[in-house]
Amino acid sequence: MADKCHLCLLGLIFLSSLLTGSSGVDDAHVFISSGENVRLPCNNALHDCKSTTWIYNRFSQSETVELIGLGIKKKNTERHERLSLGSDCSLNIKNVTKEDYGSYICRQYVNDKQQGNDARVYLHVLRVSSSQTEISAGHSVTLSCQLYSYTGVSCDDWIRSEGIHLFWVNQAGDKLINSDSRYQISAPDHCISTLTTTLLNEDHNREWRCEVTQVKTSVTYTVRYSGSSGVDDAHVFISSGENVRLPCNNALHDCKSTTWIYNRFSQSETVELIGLGIKKKNTERHERLSLGSDCSLNIKNVTKEDYGSYICRQYVNDKQQGNDARVYLHVLRVSSSQTEISAGHSVTLSCQLYSYTGVSCDDWIRSEGIHLFWVNQAGDKLINSDSRYQISAPDHCISTLTTTLLNEDHNREWRCEVTQVKTSVTYTVRYSGEKQTFITYFQKTL
Known part of the structure; x- marks a missing residue:
């Protein structure tokens, strides 16, 4: 879980080159952080998805893999369980990993003949990590931010040609530079940036963010000192119409002990959405909810009415285990x-x-x-x-x-x-x- 490895990731999505009125089908670029769910648009879809095939390869020498064939998900791929086809023929990937980056092609076939041009989507995955196991005041920590990307050339060549780069900012949004004696920043290439600093007492719960210029993509590292007690509240920001994942930061070894409870404001009625791992069918948004393999609560097509307080609670033999994990959803x-x-x-x-x-x-x-x-x-x-x-x-x-x-x-x-x-x-x-x-x-x- 994120609280054990002291990481808190931002998932940020940016779609580019979707230009109205231009001829052909433009390439799209989607940026996402590892651990998030993502939707890859199919911009050449026909009236239904029975003609849709999704093809993937990671780089020029890698083998091409068919993920979806004529609307049917292939079962012989290693990420079969994480893939699904959207009603608009988009490709949905759950719990994105750094290995998911690369080139995705949406292609249409009718009567075994390709229809129109390919619609290509490049997936770029941003990840921040630290190899340190001891996170506490007085210790040095090195954070590594890496963009995993391939667009026909290497990530380093592509990001350099686009004139964009990675950089670090503090919690106030100020850019960190090497002239500040607290920080040592290095960049082995254009797609990797490391930040080294010695932690102070007041750094507990402090954030440092790695940003990508122009595309406004970033990943945040939140310091959690080793041995800190309790489960911190989480805040998730999402726009209406998107899908969202609410983390359960007190999950046990499986989700049969997990209950999700919701209320919108102090005077509103508390609603049980998930009870001991089973989705409740008597809620108005039953169809939009699902429980993730990590006991997270997934909500499709978020509306403004979904904002509020969500509690992940664990029960074993009818007794609550540990503290609640609360997530505030802001829409x-x-x-x-x-x-x-x-x-x-x-x-x-x-x-x-x-x-x-x-x-x-x-x-x-x-x-x-x-x-x-x-x-x-x-x-x-x-x-x-x-x-x-x-x-x-x-x-x-x-x-x-x-x-x-x-x-x-x-x-x-x-x-x-x-x-x-x-x-x-x-x-x-x-x-x-x-x-x-x-x-x-x-x-x-x-």
């Missing part, structure tokens, strides 16, 4: 009430964080010193002093952006971000007649 959602999206019209985007941690979202986010804000496609923060934008915040968990659309705004993105936790949701303008799209860039487990 970020961006929306617009306008039906007419076109140049010359005003559009108002509303970004809201649905959150409860024992107090209201507004009280909690204010006490944590975090807030919502908007950035443009270049990553520049939008402010009211720019006459194009009117930004308001009815409370700390809601932010609205109003602007009059220009001709060049078609396919432009505005992103709502949450400080410190690096969570954001992007609104991409699609003028009327085009599909409006919401893209989730980040999801985080603290």
